[in-house]
Amino acid sequence: MTNTTHPLATRKTELIWEGKYDTDGNRRPVDITAATLPLQHIEQVDQPRSEAFATGTLELFEKANKRQDDFCNRLIWGDNKVVMASLLSEFRGKVNLIYADPPFNIGADFTMDVPIGDAKAKVPKDASALETVAYCDIWGKGTDSYLHFMFERLTLMRDLLADDGSIYLHCDPTMSHYLKLLMDEIFGENRFRNEIIWGYKSTSQAQKWFPRKHDVILFYTKSDNWTFNTDDIRVPFATKSLAAHGSGGAWKSGTESERAAIHAKGKVVEDWWEIPMLNSMAKERLGYPTQKPKALLERIIKASSNEGNIVFDPFCGSGTTGAVAEQLGRKWIMSDLGRFGIHTTRKRMIDIQRERHHAEKPYRAFGVYNAGKYERQWWQQEHLQGAEREHRRVVLELFGAEVLPPENQPSPYLHGFKDGAYCYIAPIDTLFGKADAEELVSKTTYHLTGDGGGKSEVLLSRLGI
Numbered sequence: 001m002t003n004t005t006h007p008l009a010t011r012k013t014e015l016i017w018e019g020k021y022d023t024d025g026n027r028r029p030v031d032i033t034a035a036t037l038p039l040q041h042i043e044q045v046d047q048p049r050s051e052a053f054a055t056g057t058l059e060l061f062e063k064a065n066k067r068q069d070d071f072c073n074r075l076i077w078g079d080n081k082v083v084m085a086s087l088l089s090e091f092r093g094k095v096n097l098i099y100a101d102p103p104f105n106i107g108a109d110f111t112m113d114v115p116i117g118d119a120k121a122k123v124p125k126d127a128s129a130l131e132t133v134a135y136c137d138i139w140g141k142g143t144d145s146y147l148h149f150m151f152e153r154l155t156l157m158r159d160l161l162a163d164d165g166s167i168y169l170h171c172d173p174t175m176s177h178y179l180k181l182l183m184d185e186i187f188g189e190n191r192f193r194n195e196i197i198w199g200y201k202s203t204s205q206a207q208k209w210f211p212r213k214h215d216v217i218l219f220y221t222k223s224d225n226w227t228f229n230t231d232d233i234r235v236p237f238a239t240k241s242l243a244a245h246g247s248g249g250a251w252k253s254g255t256e257s258e259r260a261a262i263h264a265k266g267k268v269v270e271d272w273w274e275i276p277m278l279n280s281m282a283k284e285r286l287g288y289p290t291q292k293p294k295a296l297l298e299r300i301i302k303a304s305s306n307e308g309n310i311v312f313d314p315f316c317g318s319g320t321t322g323a324v325a326e327q328l329g330r331k332w333i334m335s336d337l338g339r340f341g342i343h344t345t346r347k348r349m350i351d352i353q354r355e356r357h358h359a360e361k362p363y364r365a366f367g368v369y370n371a372g373k374y375e376r377q378w379w380q381q382e383h384l385q386g387a388e389r390e391h392r393r394v395v396l397e398l399f400g401a402e403v404l405p406p407e408n409q410p411s412p413y414l415h416g417f418k419d420g421a422y423c424y425i426a427p428i429d430t431l432f433g434k435a436d437a438e439e440l441v442s443k444t445t446y447h448l449t450g451d452g453g454g455k456s457e458v459l460l461s462r463l464g465i
């Protein structure tokens, strides 16, 4: 007998948002089919090495340098859904720690004042087209779209996380209750470790309620076996003298010298953290409005990762996570959708490479990557729906070419056929140049098995290259 119970009828307590279930009541999977292409490498950054090359001292540099080349860190520009989907082939189950600090403030995500020159002058930066679409994707339907946005990304984060890995999700009190339910659903209620309250002081005053001076950080682990370095995150006891501890707990047992040793070691910090917010005079401030203090990331990275581990920040902003990870000998991967975030982070990481090189401390090179091109294809698929297919049909028919249905296409890039040759129709909003033609040929060759090289030449000659 078939079970006719509607799936929603059997649900237990859960958070529902528009888009979670399809119209038949089935759970919608996270759709990453259009987003699994490799990321494009834009540049390799090893600033000390480049400077040595420029000054003719490369040989000396190679002998003396402390660069670690067991891993090349990555800074990736693009929507992190696309970025994470692309990272999965190499990093599924390999990331040891994730710190995610997503946007919360409706309307303030992508518009900001950008310092120029000596930073005395500022120009307002408007959101780019991509950022505007991303903004609608996050907030277009209010909390529903926000939750769907986060659900998809948190699911991908879980897949990237190592079995003994941890995730810290930075929330503000307007969203933390929803996000905790999402985290319970994705990671499991029993993987919840802490709700950390980050308390800070700032000058803003509330008139009719208590001043809001804290953020919430949700700490979950992927399994029941995880890294937690208690000795690396101890803080001094509030009481200076041993005698002031009273007679409870650990202070009751052991000798005087054992108790003194405990006192000197300090205590493991509780789940409420008093760490100052960056003020306008702070040395580490980079002009990025949502920049977090390094002290906050230091605590998280020291507690939940070891040297040589991979730390990932999908919403990196000004790159605080990578800056601290590099200084603590961790490998890092960071991504951000905003051009200004990538620019700020790139510059910050170059300064750290230089500083560490001069101090004869180890550092790693990093690659800058772009997910934007594929991202555009993904937006098209999501937002233009059938328009792209229709556009191809019209162009092919105009030129009297045969329109190949997907099942007859030898490669997804070959859309039609005319006079013994396959035809490719470039997307609606692009200019097709030589570099695109070359890339198309190599992608198509890759898809066509057998005579790869030969077909590649034929295609190039047909394209007039």
Ligand SMILES: C[S@@+](CC[C@H](N)C(=O)[O-])C[C@H]1O[C@@H](n2cnc3c(N)ncnc32)[C@H](O)[C@@H]1O
Pocket (backbone or CB within 6 Å): 078, 079, 080, 081, 101, 102, 103, 104, 109, 134, 288, 290, 291, 292, 293, 314, 315, 316, 317, 318, 319, 320, 321, 335, 336, 337, 338, 341
């Ligand atoms: C709260 S800020 C992060 C600040 C960061 N923790 C720091 O210390 O500078 C959130 C960041 O998420 C980025 N962002 C928003 N949506 C994104 C997306 N879909 N993919 C990648 N980054 C995104 C924004 O550009 C912004 O820089």
